[in-house]
Amino acid sequence: MNILGIETTCDETGAALVKDGRQILSNIVASSVNLHKKYGGVVPEVAAREQVRVIVPVLKEALAKVNLSATQIDAIACAYGPGLIGSLLIGVETAKTLALVWNKPLIPVNHLIGHVYANWLEGTTDYRLQTTAVDSRQSTVDFPAVALIVSGGHTDLILMKNHGKFQFLGGTRDDAAGEAFDKVARILGLPYPGGPEIEKLARNYNFKQNKFNLPLPMAWGDNFDFSFSGIKTAVFNLSKKFSLANEDKAEIAYKFQDAVCRVLVKKTQKAASKYKVLSIIVGGGVAANSELRRRMSNFRKNGELNVFFPEKELSIDNGVMIATCAYYLPKKVPPFFLKADPSLHF
Numbered sequence: 201m202n203i204l205g206i207e208t209t210c211d212e213t214g215a216a217l218v219k220d221g222r223q224i225l226s227n228i229v230a231s232s233v234n235l236h237k238k239y240g241g242v243v244p245e246v247a248a249r250e251q252v253r254v255i256v257p258v259l260k261e262a263l264a265k266v267n268l269s270a271t272q273i274d275a276i277a278c279a280y281g282p283g284l285i286g287s288l289l290i291g292v293e294t295a296k297t298l299a300l301v302w303n304k305p306l307i308p309v310n311h312l313i314g315h316v317y318a319n320w321l322e323g324t325t326d327y328r329l330q331t332t333a334v335d336s337r338q339s340t341v342d343f344p345a346v347a348l349i350v351s352g353g354h355t356d357l358i359l360m361k362n363h364g365k366f367q368f369l370g371g372t373r374d375d376a377a378g379e380a381f382d383k384v385a386r387i388l389g390l391p392y393p394g395g396p397e398i399e400k401l402a403r404n405y406n407f408k409q410n411k412f413n414l415p416l417p418m419a420w421g422d423n424f425d426f427s428f429s430g431i432k433t434a435v436f437n438l439s440k441k442f443s444l445a446n447e448d449k450a451e452i453a454y455k456f457q458d459a460v461c462r463v464l465v466k467k468t469q470k471a472a473s474k475y476k477v478l479s480i481i482v483g484g485g486v487a488a489n490s491e492l493r494r495r496m497s498n499f500r501k502n503g504e505l506n507v508f509f510p511e512k513e514l515s516i517d518n519g520v521m522i523a524t525c526a527y528y529l530p531k532k533v534p535p536f537f538l539k540a541d542p543s544l545h546f
């Protein structure tokens with residue numbers, strides 16, 4: 201079954217063809233990130249205009265890469281929320297149009313659940329198997345699973361009992377993890393998006409100086425919630441109090457990343473233990489962070505617990521995860537009934 205996945209929730213325009221939910225036939229992503237750099241974050245109107253400009257070329261390229269005609273595409277899937285309304289509308293209306301013109305089923309996908317399903321693709325890294333050099337492409341997620349979604353707009357912990365059976369356990373009470381990376385990067389004078397920049401700068405920390413302390417936000421307590429605005433403010437206050445040299449910024453980047461990873465890993469592990477799950481799944485842009493990958497993968501219960509991350513490039517927004525999610529959750533809607541929903545939850 202070949203599904204065309206369309207993803208336009210924010211500043212990426214993604215179109216991909218995926219076979220049987222796991223095999224990537226084509227994957228094209230155009231990003232307007234460079235246009236937003238000078239503003240230090242995504243400007244919704246600019247992102248929406250770029251979506252209009254590139255959606256057709258991106259779709260054409262995704263289709264041209266595979267030798268498939270429209271008759272060989274079985275369904276059209278699109279992310280219909282959450283996201284920026286201007287951006288979402290472009291993907292949703294394009295998907296509706298294609299579904300009508302080609303007479304194909306239309307499958308709407310929750311963008312956040314799409315991030316989770318990036319772990320069902322071929323090439324997904326299973327850290328249990330990685331050490332034994334077994335081809336990770338053979339492995340699949342076992343249920344029940346705990347899914348940690350860490351993106352620019354969301355930080356959520358979900359219990360997943362089976363395909364489509366989600367129970368929300370907790371989420372951020374203020375800033376999302378990716379948002380905190382972006383804002384702290386901005387305070388330190390680094391470009392947008394901040395996550396990869398903080399990761400790079402943190403590698404320069406020499407561990408010799410130990411000038412700054414940052415709080416460990418909401419690490420304890422009987423809940424699965426997160427809060428990242430306090431640590432962001434702590435970095436802001438340091439930047440106002442001291443004139444930060446490069447070594448200082450590296451120390452702060454390291455300690456910020458360390459604190460965020462610790463809390464994410466701790467709460468995910470707590471949920472994994474409480475619900476006796478067989479797999480931990482991580483998705484969303486922050487899942488590209490190497491330190492988070494390393495630390496999360498260190499947690500295995502007698503080797504019985506698998507920890508999954510998507511390939512790094514599939515952690516960031518893309519059409520592949522939308523097509524994969526649609527394969528496993530094929531809930532069709534008549535095209536005229538589908539509406540973009542910027543604040544869609546689970």
Ligand code: KG4
Nearest residue numbers: 351352353378393395396485486489516517
């Ligand atoms: O999922 P995504 O592509 O878009 C949203 O749905 O929001 O996530 C983007 C977020 C940004 O906040 C970006 O800074 C963060 O993912 N990110 C990272 C890394 N790569 C991207 N955060 C930490 N470390 C990274 N390597």
Ligand code: ZN
Nearest residue numbers: 351484485517
């Ligand atoms: Zn995303």
